[in-house]
Amino acid sequence: MAWSYGLLFDNAEAFLSYMQNNLSTSLDGCHVHHTYRPEHKNFKGNNHKKLQDTMKKAHKARGFSTIAQHITIFPDGKIMTGRNVNLTPASAVGYNQNNAKHPFMFEMIGDFDKGNDTLEGKQLETAVKIARYFDKKGKKILFHRELLQNGKSPKSCPGTGVNKAWFLNLVREKTQLPVPEDDYVIKVANHKLYNRPLSYKVPMLKGNDVLALQERLQITQDHLFGPNTRDAVIQWQQTHDMRDTGRVYYGVWDALFQHISKKDNNRFYHRKLQYVTPLQRGVDVSRLQKRLNVPTTGYFGEVTDEAVRIWQTNHDENGRPVEDGKGLAITGVVDQQTWSALFPGE
Ligand SMILES: [Zn+2]
Structure with missing residues (x-):
């Protein structure tokens, strides 16, 4: 050739x-x-x-x-x-x-x-x-x-x-390639779906966990763990040096959706968060919202923007409460400084 x-x-x-x-x-x-x-x-x-x-x-x-x-x-x-x-x-x-x-x-x-x-x-x-x-x-x-x-x-x-x-x-793999935000959100969501061992039985198991598994294995997505799903699991296990049981217990699920470390789960600071169009979304936004006691939607919108501004008004760069107006610059933007003030040590 x-x-x-x-x-x-x-x-x-x-x-x-x-x-x-x-x-x-x-x-x-x-x-x-x-x-x-x-x-x-x-x-x-x-x-x-x-x-x-x-x-x-x-x-x-x-x-x-x-x-x-x-x-x-x-x-x-x-x-x-x-x-x-x-x-x-x-x-x-x-x-x-x-x-x-x-x-x-x-x-x-x-x-x-x-x-x-x-x-x-x-x-x-x-x-x-x-x-x-x-x-x-x-x-x-x-x-x-x-x-x-x-x-x-x-x-x-x-x-x-x-x-x-x-x-x-x-x-040189001294830093890892960033995972695109949407893939990451899906990955985290699927990982959290695990709540029971999956296998082929009659009647067949049905649910969103089966659907996530079928999406992951790129097979027909009917929500039902049938013989096709079992065979696809066996094939996947064989190509990943795992025992080919056709059953998905936590270890297999974890391998399928990759282990998510605590650090990944928190993600620490990795990007500037602010109210822009289209809205930013992600687990970092959810975490920020929990910290600010606003509804956890995962989307950085008007409510989050407002909450950030209020928080900046009366907190210093160490996250300590201060008199109104003596805090951080009121930008509504969560940059490294504001993030570290909100989450000390990150
Ligand atoms: Zn050139």
Whole structure:
């Protein structure tokens, strides 16, 4: 199988296995770029090829033999192949080396200069995993802006919003990739659904716990633990080195929905909370609401905003009550300072 242009891969793992099967050169590092244009708003969810072709055309118009990069990483985390990985990329003048030995080059769709697009979610995950592949081999991960031209940084690429140390910490697993808020809420909710061992019996067990299990196993969702569900559990247990009992007791449930540590449950401070549209939602909002004695909806709306402002009026940065007006700045925003005042030590 030879390298082809325009192939779409769902994730880093799928692409890396394809690349390894088609590699006949020495890859000597990994160059990281953002496209700047196109940016996130140009991605419509299914126009990967169209955007890739447009870049290819633009690069050829600039005199390149073909598209500059080996791959493009889209906002949905998918990867499309570009220039043959066995050929030198058009990454930066003086740094492209030769066909026998050269850097791997990827472009991430987006304008990651501060205030524009954000590198996050699936796209971040794919970029981190690609970089990790090279980092583990001891190859250098270089941002375009580090490839100096006449002693100067050529541009901000991959964007002033992408901090190199932050990125490398993710690559080296010193910090974990954040779990998207919605996935996290669902995960927590499903984890809490466990209240009984599940197995196939007659009459069949029925309930939301069975439904969550069926969603997790991606099988027909009829709320009933029947032979199909049992077989899917057995299959899952076999591929996860567990005894294939077909029964879901707590240990299996925990493995299916992953252990949620106390730290995860609390989450500590990890983002600024405020009243914005669309409303922010999450377990951190619920926790804040409990702390402020307002209804626990999990959504940061007007009521929560008001409660935060009142609390800020008469509490200092250590969370101690003070005279009205002598407290924190009344912003309605729960930033690190207000969070720490509310939850000392976090
Ligand atoms: Zn660049």
